[in-house]
Amino acid sequence: MKQDFSSITELPGNRITSGMLEMICLRYHTAARYAKKKRVLEVGCGPGLGLGYLSRRAGFVVAGDYTENNLLIAKRHYKNKVPLLCLNGEELPFRKGVFDLVLLFEVLFYFRDPAAFIKESSRVLTKGGQLILCLPNKDISGFIPSEFSVRYFSVPELAILLSREYKNVRLYGAFPLAREPVKTKLRLFRLSLAKIFNYFPGGKMLKEWLKRFLMKKNIVLGHEINGDLSKGIKMFPLSDKEKNNLFQIIYVIAEK
Secondary structure, rough: OOOOOOOOOOOOOEEEOOOHHHHHHHHHHHHHHHHHHEEEEEEEEOOOOHHHHHHOOOEEEEEEOHHHHHHHHHHHOOOOOOOOEEOOOOOOOOOOEEEEEEEEEEEEHOOOOOOOHHHHHHHHHHEEEEEEEEEEEOOOOOOOOOOOOOOOHHHHHHHHHHHHHOOOOEEEEEEOOOOOOOHHHHHHHHHHHHHHHOOOOOOOOHHHHHHHHOEEEEEEHHHOOOHHHOOOOOOEEOOOOOOOOOOOEEEEEEEE
């Protein structure tokens, strides 16, 4: 049975925190740096929040998602401006070597066979093409997995997975955890409550209240984001030999 992931995707009209908006914007600001005049494929595009931003910078953009409801939102907004299709990232419906850049943001942990996606991404890339992906860091304190997730990867595990198909794999950390003890304890308290709320009736409603009022979830997400809002946010090189518990998000930039 096909899972519907639309309930856990950042959707237009949803309320998010300023930190969440920065994370979304950084994905596409990073992608845009590598996308100039290139043929770009985004796998797992969701409702297409970054497609407009990318299209104005890339040579050509194609995007797809596994969840039809997400694609419907994207198609209603972009109409015929961006080619959109329903696809399975483990079996990409494209010929060999047709893209210069493949993007996968916050999706790898949903795949039943992530190695199949890595192999497929390499297949559809030109020689010297690049894959950019990001995902939450499972090794930070208080980490809570998505309810539909299959497997998360540590930094060394990512390096091993990508090195099977890519010759140059670079890893980066973004959004360092608060160094102040009070902020760190408050964050862990919020995460603990959110996790507890998943286990009793009415918990999801309380969880949304927690996000909105305690986490200052007061920004309404639009149909398109402006990646330039993340200018100045740094990504820090990571060793591929050690687990990392200092950064909330892990980025991989791999070259074929």
